Amino acid sequence: MSTQRRILLIIGGGIAAFKSLDLIRRLRDRGFAVTPVLTPAAEQFVTPLSASALAAEKVYRDLFDLTDEAEMGHIELSRSADLIVVAPATADLMAKMAHGHANDLASTLLLATDTPVLIAPAMNVRMWEHPATRRNLATLLADGVRTIGPDEGPMACGEFGFGRMAEVPDIVAAVETALADGPLAGRHVVVTSGPTHEPIDPVRYIANRSSGAQGTAIAAALVALGARVSFVTGPASVPPPPGVEVVSVETARQMRDAVMAALPADAGVFAAAVADWRVANAADRKMKKDGSGTPPALEFAENPDILAEISSLTEDRPALVVGFAAETDNVVAHATAKRARKGCDWILANDVSEGTGIMGGSENEVTLISDAGAETWPRMGKDAVARQLAQRIAEALA
Known part of the structure:
Protein backbone atom coordinates (compact mmCIF):
# COMPACT_ATOMS: atom_id res chain seq x y z
CA MET A 1 0.00 0.00 0.00
CA SER A 2 1.30 3.44 -0.92
CA THR A 3 2.28 5.74 1.94
CA GLN A 4 2.05 8.85 -0.25
CA ARG A 5 -0.01 11.57 1.39
CA ARG A 6 -3.01 12.75 -0.63
CA ILE A 7 -4.31 16.30 -0.79
CA LEU A 8 -7.82 17.09 -2.02
CA LEU A 9 -7.42 20.61 -3.40
CA ILE A 10 -10.64 22.60 -3.78
CA ILE A 11 -10.08 25.62 -6.02
CA GLY A 12 -12.52 28.48 -5.45
CA GLY A 13 -13.51 31.14 -7.94
CA GLY A 14 -11.28 34.19 -7.59
CA ILE A 15 -8.35 35.84 -9.32
CA ALA A 16 -6.03 34.07 -6.83
CA ALA A 17 -7.04 30.76 -8.41
CA PHE A 18 -4.11 31.10 -10.78
CA LYS A 19 -1.82 30.46 -7.77
CA SER A 20 -3.48 27.08 -7.29
CA LEU A 21 -1.68 25.75 -10.35
CA ASP A 22 1.69 26.60 -8.81
CA LEU A 23 0.44 25.11 -5.54
CA ILE A 24 -0.30 21.80 -7.29
CA ARG A 25 3.19 21.72 -8.78
CA ARG A 26 4.93 22.52 -5.49
CA LEU A 27 2.89 20.01 -3.51
CA ARG A 28 3.78 17.28 -5.99
CA ASP A 29 7.45 18.35 -5.78
CA ARG A 30 7.20 17.70 -2.01
CA GLY A 31 5.86 14.20 -2.63
CA PHE A 32 2.12 14.76 -2.18
CA ALA A 33 -0.54 13.37 -4.49
CA VAL A 34 -3.06 16.06 -5.42
CA THR A 35 -6.67 15.58 -6.51
CA PRO A 36 -8.11 18.87 -7.81
CA VAL A 37 -11.75 19.93 -7.45
CA LEU A 38 -12.91 23.02 -9.33
CA THR A 39 -15.96 25.06 -8.47
CA PRO A 40 -17.93 26.40 -11.44
CA ALA A 41 -16.58 29.88 -10.68
CA ALA A 42 -13.00 28.58 -10.57
CA GLU A 43 -13.33 27.48 -14.20
CA GLN A 44 -13.57 31.14 -15.14
CA PHE A 45 -9.96 31.55 -13.98
CA VAL A 46 -8.22 28.19 -14.52
CA THR A 47 -9.07 25.34 -16.85
CA PRO A 48 -9.69 21.74 -15.81
CA LEU A 49 -7.10 20.67 -18.38
CA SER A 50 -4.31 22.74 -16.80
CA ALA A 51 -5.14 21.52 -13.28
CA SER A 52 -5.33 17.91 -14.47
CA ALA A 53 -2.06 18.12 -16.38
CA LEU A 54 -0.15 19.51 -13.39
CA ALA A 55 -1.72 17.08 -10.92
CA ALA A 56 -1.55 14.06 -13.25
CA GLU A 57 -4.99 13.27 -11.85
CA LYS A 58 -8.57 13.57 -12.98
CA VAL A 59 -10.21 16.87 -12.06
CA TYR A 60 -13.60 16.68 -10.35
CA ARG A 61 -16.19 19.33 -11.16
CA ASP A 62 -19.75 18.03 -11.11
CA LEU A 63 -21.69 16.71 -8.12
CA PHE A 64 -24.03 14.78 -10.39
CA ASP A 65 -21.48 12.88 -12.46
CA LEU A 66 -23.16 9.47 -12.30
CA THR A 67 -20.06 7.56 -13.39
CA ASP A 68 -18.10 8.93 -10.48
CA GLU A 69 -21.01 8.31 -8.13
CA ALA A 70 -21.01 4.67 -9.17
CA GLU A 71 -17.24 4.25 -8.97
CA MET A 72 -16.30 6.33 -5.93
CA GLY A 73 -18.97 8.80 -4.87
CA HIS A 74 -18.53 12.20 -3.31
CA ILE A 75 -18.50 10.65 0.16
CA GLU A 76 -15.52 8.45 -0.66
CA LEU A 77 -13.76 11.27 -2.49
CA SER A 78 -14.07 13.53 0.54
CA ARG A 79 -12.61 10.90 2.86
CA SER A 80 -9.88 9.47 0.67
CA ALA A 81 -7.52 12.39 1.33
CA ASP A 82 -5.24 13.03 4.28
CA LEU A 83 -6.00 16.77 4.10
CA ILE A 84 -8.49 18.97 2.27
CA VAL A 85 -7.06 22.31 1.15
CA VAL A 86 -9.33 25.13 -0.06
CA ALA A 87 -7.27 27.64 -2.04
CA PRO A 88 -8.50 30.18 -2.75
CA ALA A 89 -11.20 30.07 -0.09
CA THR A 90 -13.61 32.74 -1.26
CA ALA A 91 -16.07 34.55 1.00
CA ASP A 92 -18.83 32.43 -0.57
CA LEU A 93 -17.05 29.14 0.13
CA MET A 94 -16.31 30.18 3.71
CA ALA A 95 -19.97 31.09 4.22
CA LYS A 96 -21.09 27.71 2.85
CA MET A 97 -18.65 25.90 5.12
CA ALA A 98 -19.68 27.85 8.20
CA HIS A 99 -23.40 27.28 7.62
CA GLY A 100 -23.29 23.71 6.34
CA HIS A 101 -24.53 24.36 2.81
CA ALA A 102 -24.05 21.61 0.23
CA ASN A 103 -25.33 22.74 -3.17
CA ASP A 104 -22.33 21.89 -5.34
CA LEU A 105 -19.48 19.38 -5.36
CA ALA A 106 -17.03 21.49 -3.33
CA SER A 107 -19.44 22.37 -0.51
CA THR A 108 -20.80 18.80 -0.40
CA LEU A 109 -17.28 17.38 -0.08
CA LEU A 110 -16.55 19.78 2.76
CA LEU A 111 -19.74 18.85 4.62
CA ALA A 112 -19.38 15.11 4.08
CA THR A 113 -15.86 14.78 5.46
CA ASP A 114 -14.16 14.18 8.77
CA THR A 115 -10.77 14.88 7.17
CA PRO A 116 -8.79 17.89 8.47
CA VAL A 117 -9.37 21.07 6.44
CA LEU A 118 -6.98 23.94 5.68
CA ILE A 119 -8.28 27.10 4.00
CA ALA A 120 -6.37 29.94 2.32
CA PRO A 121 -8.83 32.86 2.27
CA ALA A 122 -8.71 35.31 -0.63
CA MET A 123 -11.10 38.19 -1.25
CA ASN A 124 -11.50 41.94 -1.42
CA VAL A 125 -10.40 43.71 1.77
CA ARG A 126 -13.93 45.00 2.48
CA MET A 127 -15.31 41.47 2.13
CA TRP A 128 -12.60 40.16 4.48
CA GLU A 129 -13.42 42.84 7.08
CA HIS A 130 -17.21 42.46 6.78
CA PRO A 131 -18.86 41.30 10.04
CA ALA A 132 -20.42 38.31 8.25
CA THR A 133 -17.01 37.05 7.11
CA ARG A 134 -15.57 37.61 10.58
CA ARG A 135 -18.43 35.58 12.08
CA ASN A 136 -17.93 32.82 9.54
CA LEU A 137 -14.19 32.74 10.23
CA ALA A 138 -14.80 32.47 13.98
CA THR A 139 -17.19 29.57 13.37
CA LEU A 140 -14.70 27.75 11.17
CA LEU A 141 -11.87 28.22 13.67
CA ALA A 142 -14.10 26.91 16.45
CA ASP A 143 -14.88 23.90 14.24
CA GLY A 144 -11.17 23.11 13.98
CA VAL A 145 -10.56 24.39 10.44
CA ARG A 146 -6.99 25.59 9.94
CA THR A 147 -6.26 28.82 8.09
CA ILE A 148 -3.27 30.34 6.37
CA GLY A 149 -3.37 34.02 5.50
CA PRO A 150 -4.71 36.18 4.04
CA ASP A 151 -1.78 38.52 3.46
CA GLU A 152 -1.78 42.29 3.20
CA GLY A 153 -1.01 44.01 -0.07
CA PRO A 154 -2.38 45.40 -3.34
CA MET A 155 -5.29 43.57 -4.93
CA ALA A 156 -6.55 43.03 -8.44
CA CYS A 157 -9.49 45.33 -7.68
CA GLY A 158 -7.08 48.20 -7.04
CA GLU A 159 -7.53 48.32 -3.26
CA PHE A 160 -4.91 47.65 -0.60
CA GLY A 161 -5.25 45.66 2.60
CA PHE A 162 -5.71 42.17 3.99
CA GLY A 163 -7.33 39.75 1.57
CA ARG A 164 -4.54 38.53 -0.70
CA MET A 165 -4.21 34.76 -0.70
CA ALA A 166 -1.11 33.58 1.17
CA GLU A 167 1.93 32.94 -0.98
CA VAL A 168 2.26 29.41 -2.28
CA PRO A 169 5.39 28.46 -0.23
CA ASP A 170 3.55 29.51 2.94
CA ILE A 171 0.56 27.34 1.99
CA VAL A 172 2.86 24.39 1.36
CA ALA A 173 4.45 24.95 4.78
CA ALA A 174 0.98 25.04 6.35
CA VAL A 175 0.09 21.76 4.61
CA GLU A 176 3.22 20.10 5.96
CA THR A 177 2.47 21.44 9.44
CA ALA A 178 -1.10 20.18 9.30
CA LEU A 179 0.16 16.70 8.46
CA ALA A 180 3.13 16.75 10.80
CA ASP A 181 3.56 14.02 13.36
Whole structure:
Protein backbone atom coordinates (compact mmCIF):
# COMPACT_ATOMS: atom_id res chain seq x y z
CA MET A 1 0.00 0.00 0.00
CA SER A 2 1.30 3.44 -0.92
CA THR A 3 2.28 5.74 1.94
CA GLN A 4 2.05 8.85 -0.25
CA ARG A 5 -0.01 11.57 1.39
CA ARG A 6 -3.01 12.75 -0.63
CA ILE A 7 -4.31 16.30 -0.79
CA LEU A 8 -7.82 17.09 -2.02
CA LEU A 9 -7.42 20.61 -3.40
CA ILE A 10 -10.64 22.60 -3.78
CA ILE A 11 -10.08 25.62 -6.02
CA GLY A 12 -12.52 28.48 -5.45
CA GLY A 13 -13.51 31.14 -7.94
CA GLY A 14 -11.28 34.19 -7.59
CA ILE A 15 -8.35 35.84 -9.32
CA ALA A 16 -6.03 34.07 -6.83
CA ALA A 17 -7.04 30.76 -8.41
CA PHE A 18 -4.11 31.10 -10.78
CA LYS A 19 -1.82 30.46 -7.77
CA SER A 20 -3.48 27.08 -7.29
CA LEU A 21 -1.68 25.75 -10.35
CA ASP A 22 1.69 26.60 -8.81
CA LEU A 23 0.44 25.11 -5.54
CA ILE A 24 -0.30 21.80 -7.29
CA ARG A 25 3.19 21.72 -8.78
CA ARG A 26 4.93 22.52 -5.49
CA LEU A 27 2.89 20.01 -3.51
CA ARG A 28 3.78 17.28 -5.99
CA ASP A 29 7.45 18.35 -5.78
CA ARG A 30 7.20 17.70 -2.01
CA GLY A 31 5.86 14.20 -2.63
CA PHE A 32 2.12 14.76 -2.18
CA ALA A 33 -0.54 13.37 -4.49
CA VAL A 34 -3.06 16.06 -5.42
CA THR A 35 -6.67 15.58 -6.51
CA PRO A 36 -8.11 18.87 -7.81
CA VAL A 37 -11.75 19.93 -7.45
CA LEU A 38 -12.91 23.02 -9.33
CA THR A 39 -15.96 25.06 -8.47
CA PRO A 40 -17.93 26.40 -11.44
CA ALA A 41 -16.58 29.88 -10.68
CA ALA A 42 -13.00 28.58 -10.57
CA GLU A 43 -13.33 27.48 -14.20
CA GLN A 44 -13.57 31.14 -15.14
CA PHE A 45 -9.96 31.55 -13.98
CA VAL A 46 -8.22 28.19 -14.52
CA THR A 47 -9.07 25.34 -16.85
CA PRO A 48 -9.69 21.74 -15.81
CA LEU A 49 -7.10 20.67 -18.38
CA SER A 50 -4.31 22.74 -16.80
CA ALA A 51 -5.14 21.52 -13.28
CA SER A 52 -5.33 17.91 -14.47
CA ALA A 53 -2.06 18.12 -16.38
CA LEU A 54 -0.15 19.51 -13.39
CA ALA A 55 -1.72 17.08 -10.92
CA ALA A 56 -1.55 14.06 -13.25
CA GLU A 57 -4.99 13.27 -11.85
CA LYS A 58 -8.57 13.57 -12.98
CA VAL A 59 -10.21 16.87 -12.06
CA TYR A 60 -13.60 16.68 -10.35
CA ARG A 61 -16.19 19.33 -11.16
CA ASP A 62 -19.75 18.03 -11.11
CA LEU A 63 -21.69 16.71 -8.12
CA PHE A 64 -24.03 14.78 -10.39
CA ASP A 65 -21.48 12.88 -12.46
CA LEU A 66 -23.16 9.47 -12.30
CA THR A 67 -20.06 7.56 -13.39
CA ASP A 68 -18.10 8.93 -10.48
CA GLU A 69 -21.01 8.31 -8.13
CA ALA A 70 -21.01 4.67 -9.17
CA GLU A 71 -17.24 4.25 -8.97
CA MET A 72 -16.30 6.33 -5.93
CA GLY A 73 -18.97 8.80 -4.87
CA HIS A 74 -18.53 12.20 -3.31
CA ILE A 75 -18.50 10.65 0.16
CA GLU A 76 -15.52 8.45 -0.66
CA LEU A 77 -13.76 11.27 -2.49
CA SER A 78 -14.07 13.53 0.54
CA ARG A 79 -12.61 10.90 2.86
CA SER A 80 -9.88 9.47 0.67
CA ALA A 81 -7.52 12.39 1.33
CA ASP A 82 -5.24 13.03 4.28
CA LEU A 83 -6.00 16.77 4.10
CA ILE A 84 -8.49 18.97 2.27
CA VAL A 85 -7.06 22.31 1.15
CA VAL A 86 -9.33 25.13 -0.06
CA ALA A 87 -7.27 27.64 -2.04
CA PRO A 88 -8.50 30.18 -2.75
CA ALA A 89 -11.20 30.07 -0.09
CA THR A 90 -13.61 32.74 -1.26
CA ALA A 91 -16.07 34.55 1.00
CA ASP A 92 -18.83 32.43 -0.57
CA LEU A 93 -17.05 29.14 0.13
CA MET A 94 -16.31 30.18 3.71
CA ALA A 95 -19.97 31.09 4.22
CA LYS A 96 -21.09 27.71 2.85
CA MET A 97 -18.65 25.90 5.12
CA ALA A 98 -19.68 27.85 8.20
CA HIS A 99 -23.40 27.28 7.62
CA GLY A 100 -23.29 23.71 6.34
CA HIS A 101 -24.53 24.36 2.81
CA ALA A 102 -24.05 21.61 0.23
CA ASN A 103 -25.33 22.74 -3.17
CA ASP A 104 -22.33 21.89 -5.34
CA LEU A 105 -19.48 19.38 -5.36
CA ALA A 106 -17.03 21.49 -3.33
CA SER A 107 -19.44 22.37 -0.51
CA THR A 108 -20.80 18.80 -0.40
CA LEU A 109 -17.28 17.38 -0.08
CA LEU A 110 -16.55 19.78 2.76
CA LEU A 111 -19.74 18.85 4.62
CA ALA A 112 -19.38 15.11 4.08
CA THR A 113 -15.86 14.78 5.46
CA ASP A 114 -14.16 14.18 8.77
CA THR A 115 -10.77 14.88 7.17
CA PRO A 116 -8.79 17.89 8.47
CA VAL A 117 -9.37 21.07 6.44
CA LEU A 118 -6.98 23.94 5.68
CA ILE A 119 -8.28 27.10 4.00
CA ALA A 120 -6.37 29.94 2.32
CA PRO A 121 -8.83 32.86 2.27
CA ALA A 122 -8.71 35.31 -0.63
CA MET A 123 -11.10 38.19 -1.25
CA ASN A 124 -11.50 41.94 -1.42
CA VAL A 125 -10.40 43.71 1.77
CA ARG A 126 -13.93 45.00 2.48
CA MET A 127 -15.31 41.47 2.13
CA TRP A 128 -12.60 40.16 4.48
CA GLU A 129 -13.42 42.84 7.08
CA HIS A 130 -17.21 42.46 6.78
CA PRO A 131 -18.86 41.30 10.04
CA ALA A 132 -20.42 38.31 8.25
CA THR A 133 -17.01 37.05 7.11
CA ARG A 134 -15.57 37.61 10.58
CA ARG A 135 -18.43 35.58 12.08
CA ASN A 136 -17.93 32.82 9.54
CA LEU A 137 -14.19 32.74 10.23
CA ALA A 138 -14.80 32.47 13.98
CA THR A 139 -17.19 29.57 13.37
CA LEU A 140 -14.70 27.75 11.17
CA LEU A 141 -11.87 28.22 13.67
CA ALA A 142 -14.10 26.91 16.45
CA ASP A 143 -14.88 23.90 14.24
CA GLY A 144 -11.17 23.11 13.98
CA VAL A 145 -10.56 24.39 10.44
CA ARG A 146 -6.99 25.59 9.94
CA THR A 147 -6.26 28.82 8.09
CA ILE A 148 -3.27 30.34 6.37
CA GLY A 149 -3.37 34.02 5.50
CA PRO A 150 -4.71 36.18 4.04
CA ASP A 151 -1.78 38.52 3.46
CA GLU A 152 -1.78 42.29 3.20
CA GLY A 153 -1.01 44.01 -0.07
CA PRO A 154 -2.38 45.40 -3.34
CA MET A 155 -5.29 43.57 -4.93
CA ALA A 156 -6.55 43.03 -8.44
CA CYS A 157 -9.49 45.33 -7.68
CA GLY A 158 -7.08 48.20 -7.04
CA GLU A 159 -7.53 48.32 -3.26
CA PHE A 160 -4.91 47.65 -0.60
CA GLY A 161 -5.25 45.66 2.60
CA PHE A 162 -5.71 42.17 3.99
CA GLY A 163 -7.33 39.75 1.57
CA ARG A 164 -4.54 38.53 -0.70
CA MET A 165 -4.21 34.76 -0.70
CA ALA A 166 -1.11 33.58 1.17
CA GLU A 167 1.93 32.94 -0.98
CA VAL A 168 2.26 29.41 -2.28
CA PRO A 169 5.39 28.46 -0.23
CA ASP A 170 3.55 29.51 2.94
CA ILE A 171 0.56 27.34 1.99
CA VAL A 172 2.86 24.39 1.36
CA ALA A 173 4.45 24.95 4.78
CA ALA A 174 0.98 25.04 6.35
CA VAL A 175 0.09 21.76 4.61
CA GLU A 176 3.22 20.10 5.96
CA THR A 177 2.47 21.44 9.44
CA ALA A 178 -1.10 20.18 9.30
CA LEU A 179 0.16 16.70 8.46
CA ALA A 180 3.13 16.75 10.80
CA ASP A 181 3.56 14.02 13.36
CA GLY A 182 4.76 15.56 16.61
CA PRO A 183 4.07 15.57 20.33
CA LEU A 184 1.49 18.34 19.88
CA ALA A 185 -0.28 16.82 16.86
CA GLY A 186 -4.01 17.21 17.32
CA ARG A 187 -3.57 19.91 19.98
CA HIS A 188 -4.87 23.46 19.68
CA VAL A 189 -2.94 26.32 21.27
CA VAL A 190 -3.91 30.00 21.40
CA VAL A 191 -0.93 32.39 21.37
CA THR A 192 -1.17 36.16 21.83
CA SER A 193 1.68 38.36 20.70
CA GLY A 194 2.84 41.91 20.11
CA PRO A 195 1.66 45.14 21.68
CA THR A 196 -1.80 46.65 21.68
CA HIS A 197 -2.46 50.18 20.45
CA GLU A 198 -4.98 52.17 22.45
CA PRO A 199 -6.16 55.24 20.51
CA ILE A 200 -5.88 58.78 21.89
CA ASP A 201 -7.15 60.26 18.64
CA PRO A 202 -7.04 59.06 14.99
CA VAL A 203 -3.27 59.62 14.75
CA ARG A 204 -1.95 58.95 18.27
CA TYR A 205 -2.07 55.93 20.54
CA ILE A 206 -0.69 54.43 23.75
CA ALA A 207 1.56 51.41 23.28
CA ASN A 208 4.76 49.82 24.56
CA ARG A 209 8.04 48.64 23.08
CA SER A 210 7.10 45.02 22.41
CA SER A 211 8.20 43.81 18.97
CA GLY A 212 6.19 40.58 19.06
CA ALA A 213 9.37 38.57 18.38
CA GLN A 214 9.01 36.26 21.38
CA GLY A 215 5.34 35.49 20.77
CA THR A 216 6.05 34.85 17.10
CA ALA A 217 8.89 32.48 17.96
CA ILE A 218 6.67 30.60 20.42
CA ALA A 219 3.94 30.15 17.81
CA ALA A 220 6.49 28.84 15.29
CA ALA A 221 7.93 26.39 17.84
CA LEU A 222 4.47 25.05 18.70
CA VAL A 223 3.67 24.57 15.01
CA ALA A 224 6.95 22.68 14.57
CA LEU A 225 5.74 20.21 17.22
CA GLY A 226 2.50 19.65 15.31
CA ALA A 227 0.12 22.02 17.12
CA ARG A 228 -2.68 23.95 15.50
CA VAL A 229 -1.99 27.53 16.58
CA SER A 230 -4.46 30.41 16.69
CA PHE A 231 -2.15 33.43 16.62
CA VAL A 232 -3.80 36.59 17.94
CA THR A 233 -1.40 39.44 17.29
CA GLY A 234 -1.34 43.15 17.87
CA PRO A 235 0.57 45.52 15.57
CA ALA A 236 3.93 43.74 15.88
CA SER A 237 7.09 44.73 14.03
CA VAL A 238 7.77 41.12 12.97
CA PRO A 239 5.53 39.14 10.59
CA PRO A 240 3.51 36.13 11.78
CA PRO A 241 5.15 32.75 11.24
CA PRO A 242 3.92 30.37 8.52
CA GLY A 243 1.41 27.71 9.43
CA VAL A 244 -0.59 29.62 12.05
CA GLU A 245 -4.14 30.94 11.99
CA VAL A 246 -3.59 34.69 12.18
CA VAL A 247 -6.08 37.05 13.80
CA SER A 248 -4.81 40.63 13.64
CA VAL A 249 -6.06 43.10 16.24
CA GLU A 250 -5.11 46.53 17.53
CA THR A 251 -6.71 47.12 20.92
CA ALA A 252 -6.89 45.09 24.11
CA ARG A 253 -10.64 44.71 23.78
CA GLN A 254 -10.27 43.35 20.26
CA MET A 255 -7.61 40.93 21.49
CA ARG A 256 -9.85 39.72 24.29
CA ASP A 257 -12.72 39.07 21.87
CA ALA A 258 -10.43 37.24 19.43
CA VAL A 259 -9.06 34.99 22.17
CA MET A 260 -12.56 34.10 23.38
CA ALA A 261 -13.61 33.32 19.79
CA ALA A 262 -10.60 31.00 19.37
CA LEU A 263 -11.54 28.82 22.35
CA PRO A 264 -11.70 25.96 23.19
CA ALA A 265 -8.00 25.19 23.21
CA ASP A 266 -5.67 22.76 24.96
CA ALA A 267 -3.28 25.53 26.00
CA GLY A 268 -3.03 29.30 25.93
CA VAL A 269 0.22 31.25 25.84
CA PHE A 270 -0.39 34.93 26.55
CA ALA A 271 2.83 36.60 25.43
CA ALA A 272 1.25 39.85 24.21
CA ALA A 273 2.15 43.07 25.99
CA VAL A 274 -1.42 44.25 26.52
CA ALA A 275 -1.97 47.85 27.61
CA ASP A 276 -3.48 47.95 31.10
CA TRP A 277 -5.34 51.17 30.36
CA ARG A 278 -7.11 52.81 27.44
CA VAL A 279 -8.22 56.39 26.86
CA ALA A 280 -11.90 56.52 27.73
CA ASN A 281 -12.41 59.89 26.04
CA ALA A 282 -10.45 59.22 22.84
CA ALA A 283 -11.12 61.94 20.26
CA ASP A 284 -12.57 61.22 16.83
CA ARG A 285 -10.48 64.07 15.38
CA LYS A 286 -6.83 64.95 15.79
CA MET A 287 -6.27 66.89 19.01
CA LYS A 288 -4.65 70.27 18.37
CA LYS A 289 -2.79 72.75 20.49
CA ASP A 290 -4.97 75.69 21.48
CA GLY A 291 -2.09 78.03 22.36
CA SER A 292 -2.76 77.93 26.09
CA GLY A 293 0.04 75.51 26.86
CA THR A 294 -2.45 73.30 28.71
CA PRO A 295 -2.38 69.65 27.61
CA PRO A 296 -5.68 67.88 26.94
CA ALA A 297 -7.21 66.05 29.89
CA LEU A 298 -7.17 62.33 29.15
CA GLU A 299 -9.52 60.06 31.07
CA PHE A 300 -8.43 56.45 31.47
CA ALA A 301 -10.40 53.21 31.78
CA GLU A 302 -9.03 49.79 32.68
CA ASN A 303 -8.70 47.30 29.84
CA PRO A 304 -9.91 43.69 30.08
CA ASP A 305 -7.50 41.42 31.95
CA ILE A 306 -7.27 38.67 29.34
CA LEU A 307 -4.96 36.37 31.32
CA ALA A 308 -7.08 36.55 34.47
CA GLU A 309 -10.32 36.08 32.57
CA ILE A 310 -9.11 33.00 30.71
CA SER A 311 -7.60 31.53 33.88
CA SER A 312 -10.92 31.88 35.73
CA LEU A 313 -13.13 30.26 33.09
CA THR A 314 -15.26 27.36 34.25
CA GLU A 315 -15.98 26.23 30.68
CA ASP A 316 -13.47 26.10 27.83
CA ARG A 317 -10.53 26.93 30.11
CA PRO A 318 -7.36 25.61 28.49
CA ALA A 319 -5.73 22.79 30.46
CA LEU A 320 -2.56 24.91 30.58
CA VAL A 321 -2.59 28.72 30.80
CA VAL A 322 0.78 30.45 30.47
CA GLY A 323 1.29 34.14 31.16
CA PHE A 324 4.24 36.50 30.86
CA ALA A 325 5.52 39.07 33.35
CA ALA A 326 7.82 41.78 32.02
CA GLU A 327 9.33 43.38 35.12
CA THR A 328 11.98 46.02 35.82
CA ASP A 329 12.73 45.11 39.46
CA ASN A 330 12.16 42.28 41.94
CA VAL A 331 11.37 40.12 38.94
CA VAL A 332 10.67 36.76 40.59
CA ALA A 333 8.75 38.23 43.52
CA HIS A 334 6.52 40.37 41.33
CA ALA A 335 5.93 37.56 38.83
CA THR A 336 5.11 35.06 41.58
CA ALA A 337 2.54 37.48 42.98
CA LYS A 338 1.15 38.04 39.48
CA ARG A 339 0.72 34.30 38.93
CA ALA A 340 -1.27 33.98 42.15
CA ARG A 341 -3.35 37.06 41.32
CA LYS A 342 -4.15 35.99 37.76
CA GLY A 343 -4.76 32.31 38.51
CA CYS A 344 -2.68 31.02 35.60
CA ASP A 345 -0.66 27.80 35.68
CA TRP A 346 2.72 29.15 34.61
CA ILE A 347 4.32 32.59 34.39
CA LEU A 348 7.42 33.33 32.34
CA ALA A 349 9.12 36.30 33.98
CA ASN A 350 11.81 38.43 32.42
CA ASP A 351 13.77 41.55 33.32
CA VAL A 352 13.09 44.30 30.78
CA SER A 353 14.82 47.10 32.67
CA GLU A 354 17.00 49.55 30.77
CA GLY A 355 20.25 48.02 29.66
CA THR A 356 19.06 44.41 29.38
CA GLY A 357 18.29 44.77 25.67
CA ILE A 358 15.46 42.25 26.01
CA MET A 359 12.49 44.45 25.09
CA GLY A 360 12.65 44.54 21.29
CA GLY A 361 15.93 42.58 21.22
CA SER A 362 16.81 39.13 19.87
CA GLU A 363 17.58 37.44 23.21
CA ASN A 364 15.65 36.72 26.38
CA GLU A 365 16.35 35.51 29.90
CA VAL A 366 13.31 34.05 31.59
CA THR A 367 12.30 32.42 34.83
CA LEU A 368 9.53 29.83 34.63
CA ILE A 369 7.32 30.09 37.72
CA SER A 370 4.93 27.24 38.46
CA ASP A 371 3.69 25.13 41.34
CA ALA A 372 7.17 23.57 41.35
CA GLY A 373 8.79 26.93 42.11
CA ALA A 374 11.00 29.27 40.09
CA GLU A 375 13.32 27.85 37.41
CA THR A 376 15.67 30.34 35.77
CA TRP A 377 16.76 29.55 32.23
CA PRO A 378 20.08 30.84 30.87
CA ARG A 379 20.05 33.82 28.56
CA MET A 380 19.49 32.60 25.00
CA GLY A 381 17.96 33.62 21.69
CA LYS A 382 14.21 34.07 21.63
CA ASP A 383 13.89 31.14 19.21
CA ALA A 384 15.65 28.89 21.72
CA VAL A 385 13.41 30.12 24.55
CA ALA A 386 10.41 29.35 22.34
CA ARG A 387 11.59 25.82 21.56
CA GLN A 388 12.21 25.08 25.23
CA LEU A 389 8.80 26.41 26.23
CA ALA A 390 7.06 24.49 23.44
CA GLN A 391 8.71 21.27 24.58
CA ARG A 392 7.62 21.92 28.17
CA ILE A 393 4.06 22.51 26.98
CA ALA A 394 4.13 19.25 25.03
CA GLU A 395 5.33 17.40 28.14
CA ALA A 396 2.65 19.02 30.30
CA LEU A 397 -0.13 18.09 27.88
CA ALA A 398 1.12 14.55 27.24
